[in-house]
Amino acid sequence: MNENLGRRIAELRGKAGLTQQELAERLAVSRVTVSHLEAGLTVPGERTVALLASVFQLEPHELVAGTSYPAAKAERLPVVVARYTEVAHQLALLDNDLAWLEHVPARHRQAVIARWESVLADLAEVTHDERERRALREARERLRSLRTSRHER
Known part of the structure; x- marks a missing residue:
């Protein structure tokens, strides 16, 4: 059935x-x-x-x-559809970079963090979905805390 x-x-x-x-x-x-x-x-x-x-x-x-x-x-359905939004895709890439960041010399970490802060800020400007906006805010906060913790070391 x-x-x-x-x-x-x-x-x-x-x-x-x-x-x-x-x-x-x-x-x-x-x-x-x-x-x-x-x-x-x-x-x-x-x-x-x-x-x-x-x-x-x-x-x-x-x-x-x-x-x-x-x-x-x-029979008329498309075979594939976009499974992920640009926000979800970028946040997954950010997670990969953050895992990799621990192995990067300190002088390069700040450049990576700054680049991601810019990417996330740009995405926040064009994202209308409230859940995605929240996820972007949380990711930006994670980056701010990384930037702060890196300066304190």
């Missing part, structure tokens, strides 16, 4: 820590639309499935596999 796609969407939304309103904003639909999708009252179109898959960091076919999503619609 196939799983209800709406239940899968609700479960993934919960795991992602998103409210229906937050998910609706990411999809550019109303909260009522998300509620109807999760309740199985409406079947999402291909565009919505692609956006949902992206939000949940899945491919569209992974999202609908084993569900009651119509096969004819599934």
Whole structure:
């Protein structure tokens, strides 16, 4: 028996820590639309499935596999979608650089930190998602504390 796609969407939304309103904003639909999708009252179109898959960091076919999503619609889904936003990508790169930073001569650390402060500031200027803005603020604070702790040594 196939799983209800709406239940899968609700479960993934919960795991992602998103409210229906937050998910609706990411999809550019109303909260009522998300509620109807999760309740199985409406079947999402291909565009919505692609956006949902992206939000949940899945491919569209992974999202609908084993569900009651119509096969004819599934055939028209894109094979891949962007799984990560630019903010998520840059924050992952920052984490890699911070792990590497411990092995860098002190004179180079400050240049790396300064470059990342600039990158994160630029991203903060163009990011509209509140969760991503918060993640950028936290990353910038980590860099400030690194800069401060490096000066005290």
